[in-house]
Amino acid sequence: MITVLYFARLRESLGLDREQIELSSSLSTVGDLIAHLRARGGAWQTELAPGKPVRIAVDQDMANPATPLADGCEVALFPPVTGG
Amino acid sequence: MITVLYFARLRESLGLDREQIELSSSLSTVGDLIAHLRARGGAWQTELAPGKPVRIAVDQDMANPATPLADGCEVALFPPVTGG
């Protein structure tokens, strides 16, 4: 089980700020997770479409599609940052 | 007649902070003035020796040996600046 967090525009478009997802042999990397979420269709498919500027952090470090997921980890999806 | 001002290390070495000097046909540029002062010998010759890092301003603008002097102008001699 991992925790997935959504921030900013993504949180609003997806109508969700966090959820729990079960890991499996076909869901063990960041890339697998994105594919899994996209398959939900609708806003998920639109917001996470290839080419969309989505950033991913695993346990609060920036990650990429190859980054492995471990049980209990915290994954966050968000748009490019705009602070400062 | 011009006013000549001395600042910082120069003021202390020369023991003078200002003086009036009469212009003439042979004393009409910054270069002439430096030669005139050097000819006084002693600290004047040492402090204004060629190669010494002396800066000159005429009427509060940085000048060079070719800068002409006009009656009533204010000339200042000082070391490289060290503020800030």
Add this chain to the structure above:
Amino acid sequence: MSVRVQTADFDLGEEILKLRRGNPKIGAVASFVGLVRDLSEGTAVSAMTLEHYPGMTEKALEEIVAEAKQRWELYDTLVIHRVGPLLPTDQIVLVAASSAHRQDAFAACEFIMDYLKTRAPFWKKEETPDGARWVDARESDDEAALRWDSTNGYND
């Protein structure tokens, strides 16, 4: 090294005094304050909300500051970033660095701001006459951060 994420405003004078007080080795303090403008991408902005990722924000800022401390000779640094609702002219962010010499203080301060803009998880939502909108990341910010990469020679 101090990093703070807070809703409260900050007092620049007081913060800089705390940063430099009692250390006679400090010859230079560079600081930067970012403020809410009433205009963004040509549109009037009446208010703004800053969202962040609690936990990761502090971690990202601390990493950015640690990198600055490796690159330059610094005595101390300070980063304060506000979150929550803000209005035009409100202070958003304060970055400061103290050093023996000005070049290190300036470079560190600008480096921290450039990296904060591209790495720290904050997001701005603006209130405009056309409704609320999330601010898009600026390409110029990516470029500003990139110039610090040792590979492109900017710091040679």
Add this chain to the structure above:
Amino acid sequence: MSVRVQTADFDLGEEILKLRRGNPKIGAVASFVGLVRDLSEGTAVSAMTLEHYPGMTEKALEEIVAEAKQRWELYDTLVIHRVGPLLPTDQIVLVAASSAHRQDAFAACEFIMDYLKTRAPFWKKEETPDGARWVDARESDDEAALRWDSTNGYND
């Protein structure tokens, strides 16, 4: 644009507040404070006196600031430089610039400091264990000012 040469100390927080107050176009304020260190060129410094050339100092600073305003988009600038006797940890100089964006504010602030260091007629005399000595100009300051010359490509 404000340029002040004074013996009195200054209050950074108050000065920056005055600089930015009431202008919601300002998105960035960069500032720099220079302080008296208790060590200079490896020697202990117990006190310092700053001499200047009244009249020319203000003129030189105003020219430096005018040049910064031509180079970058600035709303306002501030230069305060103290003269007279100073002690370690005392503030010597404050330079600040406000702009819509941080790059202009940072660049202007650093440019003004670099040029002030090489063009404004101030001289430091330090009290050391070996007696009083006039500070020599640093070559690194000339180099810092030179990098802003358009001919050497730094600003390309």
